[in-house]
Amino acid sequence: MRVYLNFRKLWEVNMGIRKSTGPDATQLVETALTEIQDATNILSPLGGEERAMEPEELLEPLPVYSVSLEELAGHELRPNLQPTSWRYLIWQGNEPVGTADVDADELIEEDSLAAFNHVSRGAPARLLNQALLLAEEEFEHSDEQFDLRILEIPALNRVALWLQSQDRQLFIPYIRPDLLTSDQPPRIEPDFLDALPDISDQTPDKGTPTEQ
Amino acid sequence: MLSVDDPIHRSTTLPEAKFRTKYRSNGRWTHSYFVTNPSASGGAIQSADLRAFTLEEMAREGILEFPEALGG
Numbered sequence: 001m002r003v004y005l006n007f008r009k010l011w012e013v014n015m016g017i018r019k020s021t022g023p024d025a026t027q028l029v030e031t032a033l034t035e036i037q038d039a040t041n042i043l044s045p046l047g048g049e050e051r052a053m054e055p056e057e058l059l060e061p062l063p064v065y066s067v068s069l070e071e072l073a074g075h076e077l078r079p080n081l082q083p084t085s086w087r088y089l090i091w092q093g094n095e096p097v098g099t100a101d102v103d104a105d106e107l108i109e110e111d112s113l114a115a116f117n118h119v120s121r122g123a124p125a126r127l128l129n130q131a132l133l134l135a136e137e138e139f140e141h142s143d144e145q146f147d148l149r150i151l152e153i154p155a156l157n158r159v160a161l162w163l164q165s166q167d168r169q170l171f172i173p174y175i176r177p178d179l180l181t182s183d184q185p186p187r188i189e190p191d192f193l194d195a196l197p198d199i200s201d202q203t204p205d206k207g208t209p210t211e212q
Numbered sequence: 213m214l215s216v217d218d219p220i221h222r223s224t225t226l227p228e229a230k231f232r233t234k235y236r237s238n239g240r241w242t243h244s245y246f247v248t249n250p251s252a253s254g255g256a257i258q259s260a261d262l263r264a265f266t267l268e269e270m271a272r273e274g275i276l277e278f279p280e281a282l283g284g
Contacts, residue, residue, distance in 0.1 A: 036225045116226075117236075118225065118235075121223045139266045178222065
């Protein structure tokens with residue numbers, strides 16, 4: 001059954017937060033979700049969260065900067081980072097139920113899934129929405145103007161809403177192992193980058209793999 | 213499409229090609245670990261229970277199927 005989505009602006013007016021203008025990939029995400037919905041009878045082998053969604057609305061996207069450990073040298077972000085994808089929050093009624101990512105370096109075409117990267121469900125969508133609400137509450141009427149982005153550090157299992165002004169950067173981490181297992185809502189952490197674990201400690205014992 | 217249960221990013225669905233080369237934008241599939249059901253060998257997983265498969269091998273061995281309808 002074909003999925004149809006409405007496209008909604010993040011904020012019509014917000015004094016303190018400036019949004020990047022992302023692509024409207026509504027039709028692309030509709031096509032991807034339709035394919036996924038048709039396959040939702042596949043059960044999660046790990047008993048994961050419910051896969052079926054009845055999405056209704058797509059929120060204006062945020063640029064995602066996915067950085068490797070090399071790009072995070074010395075607990076600082078390299079200048080001139082480019083967005084790797086655009087993240088759309090998917091709504092069902094009044095609930096954020098998932099996110100869809102579209103690659104920034106692929107041409108978005110209605111009839112091709114080439115730019116579609118993934119759809120995630122459950123807690124990460126809810127936590128991203130909480131982080132957005134916090135940013136709005138704190139900076140809606142601020143004289144200082146912030147660019148709104150998402151910073152993702154897959155090697156350290158960290159994702160944060162990233163507020164960048166001319167003079168400073170603030171972070172609202174919303175995916176981190178401790179946040180996913182507690183009821184603690186996301187909060188602003190100006191020292192987020194400094195508090196990252198020592199990168200040299202992040203090489204897990206993976207056993208003896210077979211190269212693909 | 214593939215369904216992945218990621219302990220951090222939870223239930224994720226993505227095209228197989230993206231899983232291989234662009235998982236969460238900059239992830240790349242480098243190694244495979246296949247784990248058998250520990251109850252089949254009567255207890256905890258032993259190293260002998262572990263065997264790595266590529267997707268092609270899984271398909272050839274009949275472990276994994278890619279129905280045409282799912283675009284696989």
